[in-house]
Amino acid sequence: MSTNDSASLFTPDALRQLGESAGAGPCPSCAALACPGWEAVPGTYDTRRLRCVGTLRDPGVEDPTLEEYRPGGGTLWAPDAPIAPAYFPYNRCDVWQCASCGRPFLRYTEYGGYYVEHRIRELDPRRVVDAAP
Template identity: 50%
Template sequence: MAQYLNAGTLIELARAAQQRAAASCECTRTPLDGWQSQPLSMDETLLVEIGTLMPEDEPEPTYSEYLPDKTTYWSSDAPIAPRYFPYNRCGVWQCSSCARLYLRYVEGGGYFVDRRIRALNADLIEDVPLPG
């Protein structure tokens, strides 16, 4: 299993990656500021998993979402709250060509599976504790 990344480590990695990221790359053909179904045009061989937001000691993370200020799951400005769904089920992946970071997980329903991806923006990461 990939190394668990807490919110502090995630912010550090995201800031470093944003400073190093090349202006353009094959991975940036489709804007991924908000959640998207992974584009078929994205070359998966460029992506390397560098960590996970799913803690080993939590076999069933919450499905609660953190969406303040009328943001929605699909919003490009929705906060990235690692303890909340869907982030708590994400792997953190890096483009080996340009150094950009992405969050990825598989959305599964009764009759479908959808690989979802979102660019990791350090400015949107919020370390929000779960209620209770």
């Protein structure tokens, strides 16, 4: 579920533009992934229905920050949490699109002590913020 080395780095503006170009709603191919907050990728979902179009991982940053962007509190995983590309977990995300309709998603892999969980969040351009750590 990772991207290749040649994936283009998305700026906050480019991320917003990608999100704004999405259609009115998810198609049948990606409807199971359409969620405003981070969710686990369903184990039965065929991820070949998605294509990687870029990354938020800056290749010039060897060890991206684990600092979270949570103005006013709240939880990082909430549906209304901002999408801040320079902060965790976005700085470790790749940008994907549904191969059928082009709906954009962010994908992040959570590495826990005893598990690996692939998470996905639909890209809402209204949530993208350009905040520097």
